[in-house]
Amino acid sequence: MNIGEFQEALFAKGREAGFTEMEIYYANGRSVSVSVLKGEIDEYKNAQTGGLSFRGLIGGKMGYSSTERLDQESIDYLLEEARSNAEVLENEEPEELFAGSERYHSLNTYSPSLIGTAPDQLIEAALSMERIALDADPRIDMVRRSATSVSESDVLIVNTKGLNCHRKHSSASASIYVLAKESKDAKETVTGGWFDFSLRSFDDIDVEAVALTGVREAVSKLGANPVPSDNYPVIFRNDAATSLLSSFASVFSAESVDKGFSRLKGKLGEQVAGRNISIIDDPLMESAPTSKAFDAEGSATARHELVKDGRLLTFLHNRKTARKAGAANTANAAKGGYKGMVEVSHHNLYIAPGTDSFDEIIRDTDRGILIVELQGLHAGTNATSGSFSLAAIGYLIERGEIVRPVNQITVSGNFFELLNGIETVGNDPRFIGSCTSPSLKVGSLSVSGA
Structure with missing residues (x-):
């Protein structure tokens, strides 16, 4: 049974069972991957994953269920499971299904071959x-x-x-x-x-x-040594800057703000970064791997400027957080798989690029540290306070040139202060995931080394 046939049969039988409203969320993925080691195939995988979640309103209450199989037995199971837990679940607030947006953008994200x-x-x-x-x-x-x-x-x-x-x-x-x-x-x-x-x-x-x-x-990392502990101008190469931004991306979520997990709470309309900083979430970029025309609730996505010229304009919302905050829905509902709860997350979050090339940023640095890798991001960052203390690998810059590799150092600071201390924004973002930054030069950060 294909997904179209399954959905029609499920809804038809659901109506017979007394469900007045119903919705399915279906997600399926297939991949073929190869890895080799010492001239031999180390691993070959042909994997298929996914399934379907169902929610339905019965007796004035919403029930939930899920399955990995699309067959008649699964239809009976989904309806019975949803009916059973609707009777015992206590919903904090009434749920309503979304009828859809007026218009959806067309995105070419699929190559069948x-x-x-x-x-x-x-x-x-x-x-x-x-x-x-x-x-x-x-x-x-x-x-x-x-x-x-x-x-x-x-x-x-x-x-x-x-x-x-x-x-x-x-x-x-x-x-x-x-x-x-x-x-x-x-x-x-x-x-x-x-x-x-x-x-x-x-x-x-x-x-x-x-x-x-x-x-x-x-x-290029061979022969690395620490540098003396001091405050240095620091250049985060685009991949390192992306890692840092990704670690603090949750501070722009209305869900985090509502729970008190973001220092940006209460700062809408205020200057929260330097005037050279704009932060955008754009799910409609054709060349980005995480672009999408609708979010996990079926709302049409759109480009949103979260920070423009340093001023905080909006948080990321799903339908629930937007309703609670009395704000516009930014269509940032997300699910961690078909069985996941609806949360808030970015689609293609990035710091808008500047005009300086990576090489120009290095040439304009008399003495500083170039960081290309940050380690311990999970344990070494605190999204609520903005503080970070991270092991790093990089290079020493003197008189505008890279002179040697550097290791066994720790770079420390505060993300919110860093946003106000960025001197130069590079023109080199590399969109390979849902979060991206060009190279960034910060005027001064604490670096612990030898």
């Missing part, structure tokens, strides 16, 4: 990246992981009030992770890696560039 990429092509690409990396530099001691994958996903939200939202998404990726030593007998080892993707065709990925970039990332 991508999942059909030949397994042999994925295997050969992974083996090729491993060979290229090992041949590129004698200091590469081992390729710990060389991997390729293709995937597609399907999301459908349908209810009896007229909502009918469907999207499909596909992507391909290639990644490598290597270990480097100065010599075979050396005790010091460093790691590095790289990743790239395409939303259209695996052929679009330059696997040689992925391998060589991963090699450069690793060998």
Whole structure:
């Protein structure tokens, strides 16, 4: 039974059982992935995951259920389970199904041929990246992981009030992770890696560039030492800046604000960052991997400026938080899978790029630290207070040039203060996930080292 047939049969039988309103949330994903090690296939996976959640109003109460199977037995189970828990669940506030938005943007996020990429092509690409990396530099001691994958996903939200939202998404990726030593007998080892993707065709990925970039990332860290503890101008390369922004992205959620988990509470309309900082959530970007035309509640998505020229304009809302705050819904409802509860999250959150290139930012720095990797982000950040203290890897800059790698340092500060202390915003955002930042130069941060 396909999803369309299942939904029709479920709603028909649900009406017979006394359900007055019903909704399904269906999510399905398929992926083919390959990883190689020492010239051999280390792992090959052809996986399919997903299922369906159901909610229905019966006797004036909303009940819930879910299943992984689409068959007649599952229909009976879903209705009985939803009816049973509707009788015992105490809802904090009445729930109502959403009839849908007036208009939805059209996004091209699906390439039907991508999942059909030949397994042999994925295997050969992974083996090729491993060979290229090992041949590129004698200091590469081992390729710990060389991997390729293709995937597609399907999301459908349908209810009896007229909502009918469907999207499909596909992507391909290639990644490598290597270990480097100065010599075979050396005790010091460093790691590095790289990743790239395409939303259209695996052929679009330059696997040689992925391998060589991963090699450069690793060998450039050899011979690293700490720097003296001090306050330094700090440049967060785009990937490190993205990691930092991602760790604090929840402060823009109305859910976090309402619970007192964001220092931005009560600051709408106020200046919360430097005038060179604008922060945007744009789910309609064609080239970003997490773009979508509707959220987890079926609301049409749109571009929203959260911070413009340093001024806080809005928080991210779903229907519930918008209603509670008396604000406009930004269509940022999210679910952690088909069985997940509806929460609030960003789609494509990013700091708007500036005009300076990465190389220009380095050239304009007389002495400072370039950070390319932040570690311990889960334990070392506090989204409520904004404080962070993170182990970091990077490079020392002197007279506008990178002079040597740096390790065993800790960078500390406060995210909210950092937003006001950014001197330069780079022009180099790299959209590979749901959160993105260009490179950022901060005037002064505490760096603990030797």
